[in-house]
Every structure is written in C-alpha cells, then in structure tokens.
Amino acid sequence: MAVTLDQQGMHALEARCSQDNPPRCQVLCPFNVDIKGVLVQLGKGNAREARKLLQRVLPLPGIMSRICEHPCESSCLRANLGGPLAIGSLEAWLVREEPVAGAGFPVRRKSQTMAIMGTGVAGLVCAADLAGKGYTVVCCHTGTPESALQAQFPKLAEEWDDQRGPAAEWAALAGKVTFREVPALDRALLDELCASADAVFVDASQCDIAPAREACDPLTLLWQEGDSKVCAGGWKETTPTGHTFVSAARSGGEGRTAAVTMERLATHVSLTASRERETRSPAMILDGIEPSPRLVPHEGTLTREEVQAEARRCLECQCLICVKACAYMQKYKGYPRVFARMIFNNLTIAQGIRKANSLIDSCALCRQCEELCPEHFSMADLCLAAREDMVHKGFMPQSAFEFAMEDMESASTDPCLFVHPGTQTETPAQVFFPGCQLTGCRPDQVAAVYQYLADSLPGGTGIYLSCCGIPAHWAGEKKRFEEHVANMKEALARMGNPRIITACSSCLSIFREFLPELESVSLWEVLDAQGTLPAEKKEKPAFPQTLVVQDPCSARYDEGWQKAVRSLARKCGVDVTEPELTGRLTACCGYGGNQWCSDPEAARQMARLRAEGLGGPSLASCIMCRERIADQGVACWHILDLLPFGPASTQTGDQDSTSLSARRAARAKVRRLLTHVLAGEVLPEPVPQARMRYAEEMLRKLEEKHILQEDVEATLAFGERSGAFFEDLDSGHRLTSYRPRTVTFWVEYTQDEDGTYVVHDAWCHRMRVPGAGGEVASTAFAKQTEDERGRISGGR
C-alpha cells in the first residue's frame, strides 16, 4: 500500500477503511436515514432517541412510514439468517407510538420563493424539505391538495385519521406551505412560475409537460433543456407487464434531491459539490452468527417487547475485521481510519503534544490487517512510513527502539559477529545465516546444523553469524539500516556472493527485499529437499503427536517456507493442524516491528491473543514465536527442536523463554565453537566480573525491565570500585548506580560471606541526574545546569 504523508494521501488512506461507512440499509435509503442507529436505540428500549434520529432526516414521517417500500430491507445481511430486519414495521410503529421529540430549532425565514408543480409524493417531499429550511413554498395542484397523494396510495386514504398519521402530518405541512389550486399543471403555469419563483420543481407523476428522466441530470435532477431553474422528479415506474405505479421511496428521494438542487440554485452555490453519497458499506464476516427469525406480522399493534426483540436482531453492521484479530489495535481503541488521522496529525503538528507517538511505534508491522482487510489497508506501511518520517525530522522518541537497536548492535559486532567461508573454499556455494535470535536461543543446534550443511551440501558452506538489520528497518532508521545492508553485501561479496540459507523468516524477508541480486532460501526448504535427514544423534525429544502450526508473520507470503515446515514436521512424526488464522492470515507474537521493545504490554497482549488462537501445543518456525507463545503458557516447540540436530535435547515446548542476557552469551558461544572448528582458534570464554546470585524472580523482573545481567554486573562493579554507593546500616544492603550509556542503572545488593554478590533489586531511568550513575554533582555541572535552569523553567 503506497503511503503519501500529505492531506491527499491521508484522504486516500482513510477512504480504504470502510468502518465509518454507512451500512447497506442506509446506502439504499433515499433519505440516508441512520437505520442502524434507530434500530440500536429501539433495541435498547429507547424509543425517544430512535424517534429523534428518524425525524432528523425522514420527511413527512406520518406519511412516508406508511407508504415507503423500504428498499433498506432488501440489502439486510440478516436475509439468510432468519430474514431481513422488519425495518418498515418498526418504523411505522415508532412514528405511530412515539410523539415527535422536541420542537426543533427555529428556522430563519429566507427571501426566496420555491414553486412546486404537482403534489404527488415527490412534490410534497420537495415542498416539506424547502419549507423546513425557511423558504416560501407554493404548491400548485389540481383538485384538492391531498387528492393526488391519496390517488397514488389509496391505502393512505383509509388510514388518513390514524394516530400521528397522514392527517396530522398534512396539517403540519399545510401550516408551512401555501397550496394553490390551478386549472391545469401545464406549460403556461410553468412559464409563469419560472418568472415568479427562484426555482421550480415539476412532479412528473402529476404533470404531462414534465421531461423524461433521461432529460434531467442524474445527480441534480436539473432539467437540462428547459429553463435553468427547473428540476423534475417523481416519475412513474412501469412493471414488466406494463402496469404503472409510483415508488414512494424513489419519488420521495427525487423530491429531496431536487430540493437540494433548488436551494443551491437559489443561493448560487455549486450544484454538484459534495453530493456523491458513499455507496460502500463496512465489510462484514457472517461466520458464526446464529440465525434468528424475523418478526411475524399480526393483527393489531406491535408490543414494545416485540419491537425491541426485532430491533435486537440488527447485526449493527461494522467491519472491524482487522481489529478483532489484532491486540495492538484493540489496545489503542480504534480502527485504521481513525489511526490514519491520528498519525497524520502527529506528523504534521507544529506545536503541542504528539499523542500518537506510541501508536506509531507500537505496531508489530506484521501485515495481518493488510491481508484481512478487503481493501488491504496496511497499518504496517503507514506506521513504517511515519517512523521513517519521525526519524528523518528528529522527533523519534529516544526510548522507543533504543534497546532493540542495542540488541542488533550487539549481535552484529564482536564478540557475536562471525563470518567464515568454511574450510573447503574461499568462495563457498552457500552460506548459512541462522539469524541472531535462533543463535541466541538454540546455540548447540545452530552449530550442529552448520556442520550438517557443511558436510552434506556440495560446493562448500560458509557461516555468517550476525543480525540481518531488521530492527533498524522496523525502527525507521533508514540510514543505519542501509549501512548495515551495505556491510552485509560487502561481507557476502568477499565470499563470492553465495546462496544464502537462513533459518529466520525476518532475515529471509530482508535478503529478498534488499539483496534481491543474491539467491536466498529458507533452511527448512533446504533440509526438506535433502530427502533423508541426518541419523538420529540425540535422544528423540518428547513432543505431542499433534501440534498446531504457527506461521511466522514475516513468512506469511512465503509458501515455500510454510510447506517445508509442515513437511519436516510430518517427517518427524507430527500431525500438523492449522489454527483459524494461518498461512497468509497468521498472527504476530508481538516481536515484529520491535513491538516487544517499544510497547511490551501490547506485545504481551499480542502473544496472549495468538496463544489463545492456537489453543494447544504448537509448532513454530520462528524462534521468537516459540519463546513468546511459550511464555503465555501454551507449550510451543521450534521446528529445530523436533529435528535431529545437536546434543541430546533438553528443549521442551513449555520451557520458558531465553533471557536477553542468555541470548547474547549464546551468540558469543556459537562464535567460539565455530571459530574453533573452522579456524582452529580458541577464543577465551568470558570471565564474570564477580560471582553473582539472582533470585529466579529477579531474573524475570530484569528481563521485563530490559536490564541485562551484564549491566547489573557493571553497575555493581562500578559502585564497589568507586565507593559511590549508599548503605543501609540496619540490613547491610548497598545501593549503587551507573550510567554506561543513555540509561542509568540502579542495583541494590549485599555480599555473602563467600564473596558472592546477591542482587535484591534493580531499576533504571533515562533522565540524567547529576550525582547519580557516575555523573558528577560538582559545582561546575551544577552551575552549568543552573544557567540552563532559567531557560528550562522559563520554557515550562
């Protein structure tokens, strides 16, 4: 979806989302009645509110409610679910039983005069509309004023004196317009009215001189050939058998259309501007909706209970297809149309609060909405464009993606980065790029897979341990991402541009989009094509017979990936079942788009919703899916846990996720392992700065706060080294802080008799505080900020 961040581009985006569009019934109503609103109020037993909504737009309710054919019912989505809503019966009941709500606003009298020729339903609606706007309206008729209407709808004559019926409506109308009996509705009269009035309406059902429908502009009903101030409407319809009749809905609608044109004629404004009505209704999914039978008509008045029950059958047509599937959109309480406006406002605001920063930075960019939406609205394209714009303009909040960027940096530099062409040749036929998160969570299997590929694929296999740079791409850091891609291109070129085999769907998406000149393929397709898998080297892991498959969001368009994973699982003896949303429609676990970093709460909700959607033990092919779904209490295996690679597996589906610190350590470990194997070099193992002990609960808390164990250790070491710590004499606890980068870390600890440090608590903040984290609290620093204080305070 192309995104242009200007007014026009935003309008185009907003138009894609149909959530605010009128339902089908309203689209077919010539008067644009908010039928859904009326039904919702009736369903709540709130007849007065329903009446208000109705009288706001329906002309002559006491008459129209009795003669309208209700085209609205023909498009009701309840049609095959018990029958369309009995909108006509409910409307008639409402008009009869509920008095007119309020007196309405007084209308300023206008100086212009409008003339109506013929008092059929079209002429009367036109007259009522114009009189309601304050114009002087003269209705010319032959016979009695009401005879034309009664002739068109004989049933009306019978019900003329009903409660709040035609008689009452007529009396009200007669108070606002002037009826003038004429001998004939002919050409001479038209000429006379054209001379005396500002605009004229010709009711075609009453006037022989009326033009044919084709002679009038379909949008304005302006008579093209006649005087330029004559509109016409109310033509009779003809059945296939030649019978003629007047459609109340269509004629009434034409009366209204003509009234709008006549007002615009009289006030000299554009006849055509903003007159096209929205014809697209919200998309609806009807699966799972129980049928419910339509109200059975009977003699006598409907009871309030019957009316309420019937109104409650309304499906309240609205789309929200994407919102129902996305925890992120649910968290931000809106839908794409609203989000687009909020995001655009956020980007263009000159002064004030950028309230949509979080909305922009929290999207998982997973593209599920794009696939679910009939119009393919893409929150991913919108949010990514907005992020790039924010970074470009320098408005991107520092806190949003910094931690994800640090993780990327760590995985792409020493001691985790490792590029080697393998032992066979300097220019191998392929290179294994496992992906940094899989390397971090499954180090032994990754090393074993490399060994297998090196042994079994012809032409030599290189290894490339690094991040693919997708966190920078997701963060809108274009420049940084381009630099990363350039580095990867260079490293791959040194190996003679081999085919890339990757075990990560995000990496694969990056290679295919940004390094299209190189061939890239998933590890799963390579393994699946091998025919036989390596002999069992490890104990067969225990996993359930049946697993629900979780496709990664970044492989939603990759059928090769999806097929290979299912095929490999079957080879391992697993029966694969599909969740409701799978393949192209799969849901994100909350890792995508750096959501885990920018909005951990939304990411948790995403994982929870997905885990619920999977409903049972599952099989992931992205390691982050596995980790995050398992954290929600739904056992989840990675496809690599099923395959016979690596040492005897201790991996089970319900195992907790691997901590950020452990992932970093594991990446370095794989590098050491492979450096030893390929280069014969023994890299030193990291030496911990001190012996540390954490309670299990503490490690989980650190993970939630994005505090690495190495940060805790560095903080503690800094405190002990510098002596800059607080002391609690009663408990013996010490408290120290350290600011190694843009974050100040705090650690509360004690030391055991054997010298082990026990961490009791830790927290962090981004604000720079003089006197904390190693920042000096000297007079110089204080003075400097003192000077700024005036500016800052003044600015507040």
Next chain:
Amino acid sequence: MDAREKALEQEGAVKERRWICGRCKRPLEVESVPTRYAHGGLLIQLARCPQCGLTLVPKPLAEGRMVDMQKRMEETWNGV
C-alpha cells in the same frame, strides 16, 4: 508547574531515611536537582549526600512518574 510535576518533586523528596552515603557516612538531605532528558530538563527534589553530592533516585520515582515525564518530554519536543 503543573500538578504532575509537583507530585514528581514530592515523590523524589520522600526522604530515603534508610540510606546513608557509603563514602562519607553522612545522612542524606533533600535538594533540588536539575535533571535532564532529551531536549529538556526538570528540577526534582532528591535525597543527596550533603558532602559529596551522591544522589539517590528511588525505584518508585524511576519507574513511575519519571517514566511519565520522559514520555511527556518526548511528546512535546518540537525540534526547537
């Protein structure tokens, strides 16, 4: 100064009675400290060693209102 900022100051000023400065062995005193973030700054009442200036940011403050204020400063910065 709005209510949120006032509350932030008061929270920071809750005297950390249990802690003394480990280096100077002096009890802490509350002082107005000019903190900085992104492109702005804020005065916060914090417990501080009167001798060496070692300053304490308590956990409820760091994880509560400080986060709110950081977010607000990010939202209101307009590159000026």
